[in-house]
Amino acid sequence: MRTGLTSSVILHTVALAFGLFTLSSPPAMPAADVESVAVDIVPMEAVPQTLQGDKKSVMHEKPAPLPTKRPDVVPNAQKVGENTVDTDKPVTDEAKPKPVEKTAAPPPAPTPTEKPAVEDVPKPQEKPKPIPATEVAPTPAPKEEVKPEPVKQTDPKPTPAKEPTPAPTKDTTAAIQKEEVKPDAVAEAISQDQPTDEAKLPDSAPAPQARPKPQPAQAESAKAPDRKDADKPVKEASSKPKSDDKQFNADEISALLDKQKPSGGGAKRSTQQASLGGEKDQGQKLSKSEEGALRDQLAGCWTFPAGMEATNDLIAVISFNLDASGKLDGLPVVEKSSGNRQVDESAVRAIQKCNMAGLQVPAGKQDIWAQIKVTFDPREMLGL
């Protein structure tokens, strides 16, 4: 037994010594510094209510969309974009922005005839090609614009603008013919351009000071027509004189033409740092006053079932959809019944009745009132 014990003790001592030396302090595991990710918990109802902004930005007190890149701000713009004027139209790339601007910039002076010549003559030579193929047919463009007769901004002003233009056109043709063969269309276009300039001046800025400011605006707004001008001279070089005769009323056209440069919808609105938000406004709510106005309209249409006593629990929630024109789309749906079928149906009828009369809904917030949920509470709405 002694041999066993001694050998066992020796064995253990050796093993322990070995273990102490080899198993001592395992190397520290290198832990990479991992940046912690901050996670916010957002209530579900906040998701459909995101406002336009920057997804990566921090939440600011005041929601603000991405700041527009160009510095100038249109004071009461509703849309967001890079335009100088508030409009819905998408951006179209300009073939050659700079030369046009420069040429257009000087002309704003009163004599339209002279400048067109200056403008047009150089251009066709210089850049016949850059003109996009889509614009080759110049006629459709004016036609389109003809239909929306109420060209809002031009309408008020064209009257002054028109009178000057016709005369110039004739003059120009005469004058031009002497000098060179000048396309009438060009002349017209030019004449159009200039009226627009004049017409716009008041729009974008107070009338008297207009000149400095309108010029950039004109330059941009004038580009589209310019291209057409450019097209025409090339093709219609010979037929220019006739074009005048073709009941072409330059005045009207100038009145009808949309002088705005078709470009990115909306004017710039925000110069602030973008706030946290989505790509689009999704979940604006009707303001309390708008909601109240709607409720009042519905209350006016609501006939509470006769003989029923309005109690607290007779509250029905009805949801309904409105189409773009504010008309009822589909049937109202009883979201939460009051427990009384007559009351529910009377509420549905109220909506339908109001719809017949025409629901007044706040303009421009179609997204918001496309689907409405109204709580019909007899006490609140009817004062019962």
Add this chain to the structure above:
Amino acid sequence: MENIALAEPGAHLSIWALFMQAGWVVKLVMIGLLCASIWTWAIIIDKLVAFSRMRLALNRFEQVFWSGQSLEDLYRTLADRKTTGMGAIFVAAMREWKKSFEKGAKSPLALQTRIDKAMDLALTREMERLEGRLGFLATTGSAAPFIGLFGTVIGIMTSFQAIAASKNTSLSVVAPGIAEALLATAIGLLAAIPAVIAYNKLSSDANKLGVRMEGFSDEFSAILSRQIDEKVAQKV
């Protein structure tokens, strides 16, 4: 648990350091397990040696026994020696035989019974010697893991108490205590695994040796019984 000491973060994590920073219960458990392990290995070594010696002795005895040598001579050579295994059984039987015949025993049946009893006794004694202390291996094999686990549980309990006291749950605070506690289980397993394996092997070996000796005792009993019959016939 008077010393709820917190292992300072980044403490030394060598085995010795782990042992030293453990609580006294855990230390006790670890020391006990170490002792058990030492004793287990002592038994294992001892038994391995003893069994191989026994196997050798059996082989040699069988060789001698079946060599045709007279039983009297064999008995004379073995009687004054310290015998083990078959030798001990043989000596016990022969002693009984001699005593009975020297005194002129009358009943051969009684003699046979006596000789068998003596051989059984010798066999049992031999088996006891073979299997002695194997029980400790069995106990260690089954209990050491639990003892180690006990140490671990106590150690983890202590370290959690320390964590609660420090109000810091960073891994560098938590880990040393747990590592130290787990050391107890490791030592328990270290003692238990060889014990279990050795127990299984040694007990089966002892069993084989026992069967071999039993076979010899039966055989020898048969030989003696034949001898008794012959003697009785001669007398008659």
